[in-house]
Amino acid sequence: MRGGTVTVVGGSIAGCAFASAAARAGADAVTVLERSEGRLADRGLGLCVHDDRAAELTAAGTLPPGIAAHRLARRRWVVRDPAGPAGRVFWDQPFPFHSYHWGLLWQGMREATPASVDYRHGVTVTGVAAADGGDRAEVHLADGGVEAGDLVVGADGYRSVVRRAVSPDSRPDYAGYICWRGNFDARRLAAVGEEHWPSEAVTTVCFEGGSCVVYRIPGPDGLRVNWVLYAVPPPAAGLRLDDPTSFPPGRVTAELAVGLTALLDHAFPPYWARVLALTDPEDTFVQPIYDLETAPITAGRLLLAGDAATVVRPHNTSGAAKALQDATAFEAAWRSAATWDEVLHGYRSARGAAGRELVALARRLGRAQVERTPPWSTMRPGDAHAWWQDQLGGAPGIGGQAMCPATAAQDPRH
Structure with a gap:
């Protein structure tokens, strides 16, 4: 199928991937509506992509080559x-895995977006609706404008406006715990020493009621250290937990900061407490953990992507891999379809169950690594391997699954 108009709500990694996929597949016009007026490339969070998923996505043309990534090989508990x-x-x-800087990955995706795509910053979408008896869709804007087209893609994240139209009763559920996130210039490690931490190693610091993952990522000015700390119970310091939210970088309260320091002093090996303490307040934030599985990922001419x-x-x-796989499946469905209904059916068939399986696996991982932590201090390699396999519950590994048989299967130890 060729032709038609596509409006993508949300211009982050998923939005860029879907816009590029639609343009490559032959859409007449693709518009991206991004709420933020600032530079998304400034977002400094770290993320990882499994080597097999990266190879698959690069071969499909969804992950552009040449984006800065840092090789990881071992995870030490x-x-x-x-x-x-x-x-x-x-x-x-x-x-x-390879680690990425969110902003640099987005920048690479944005630069690879075809010039024919109309990418607009500073546009707030207030709602979407069916039009022309369901054969088209409308996007309603905060300034009173309306964008109409053949398909609307909701790539607008965990607080998705498009999801409210596709599945009005679906909303993220609070998991019962929070995570702290932070990152800093890796050159600061000179103050505490790096002999305990090879460059290709991820370290997971384990303690009763939580765990913390620490690894290096590429940054605009060299390597950075990225960390994510999960803990229960959540701090009682003004966090609103009934609605997806976070304390963004630079806005963590003094009470929250004191709570983090106390946790590091009490539960962490001294070296790793000193490592996390190298993070500036403006690079530290708190995020309650949520999850959501939306049964319908399409409705009429509306389609949900990534975290939406x-x-x-x-x-x-x-x-990140899931969002890019969604875009890969969307492009494949488009290329093999003769009608919009076939595009949407092909996408649902490829990605509906995959998303639900990822949610179920992540819930098992969260229970085992945060909510119901094992007696870490007595564990040995054999115990840890059996514990890990129990979390996987038959899944081949973390990092997402292969999209096609031609892609190498993950090692079940991962």
């Missing part, structure tokens, strides 16, 4: 131990 300041490594696990379709807890390390 560490628990506090009196014998050493860096704790005891109780499991050394293969981890075939499913909100997956970060433990699965699959968010």
Whole structure:
């Protein structure tokens, strides 16, 4: 099928991927409506993509080559131990991933978006609706304008406006715990030493009621350290937990900061507490954890993508890969279809169950690594491997699954 007009709500990684896919597949016109007026490239969060998923997505043309990435190979699970300041490594696990800086990944995706795409900043979408008896769709804007077209893609994240039209009763559920996030210039590690931490290693610091993942990512000016700390119970310091929200970088309250310092002092090996303490307040934020599986990911001429379709807890390390796989499946469905109904059916068939499986796996990982943590201090490699397999519950690994048989299967140890 060729022709038609597509409006993509949301211009982040998923939005750029879907806009590019629609343009390549032959749309007459593609418009991206991004609410932010600022530079998305300034967002400094880290993320990881499994090597097999990256190879698959690059081959499909969805992940542009040449975007800065840092190679990771091992994941070391560490628990506090009196014998050493860096704790005891109780499991050394293969981890075939590359890490990315969110802003640099978005910038690469944006630069690869075809020039024919009309990408607009500073546009707020207030709602979407069917038009022309369901054969078209309308996007309603805060300034009173209306964009009409053949298809609307909701790539507008976990608070999706488009999701409210596709599945009005679906909203993210609070998981019962929060995560702290932070990042800083890796050159600061000179103050605490790097002998405990090879460049290709991810460290997971384990403690009762939570865990913390620490790894390096590429940055605009060299390597940075990125960390994500999950903990229960949540701090009682003004967090609103009944609606998806966060304390953005630079707005963490003094009470929250004191709580983080107390947790590091009490639960972390001293070395890793000093590592996280290198983070500036303006690069630290708090995010309650939510998840969501939306049964219908299409309705009429509306389609949900990335986090708008499913909100997956970060433990699965699959968010970016999932969004790019969604776009890959969308393009494949378009190229093999003769009508819009066939495009939407093909996309639903390819991605509906995949999203639900990711949510289920991430819930198991969250229970095991945060909500119901094991006796970390007594664990040995054999115990850890069996514990990990129980979390996977038959899934081949974390990081998302292959989209086609031709892609190499993940090692079940990952």
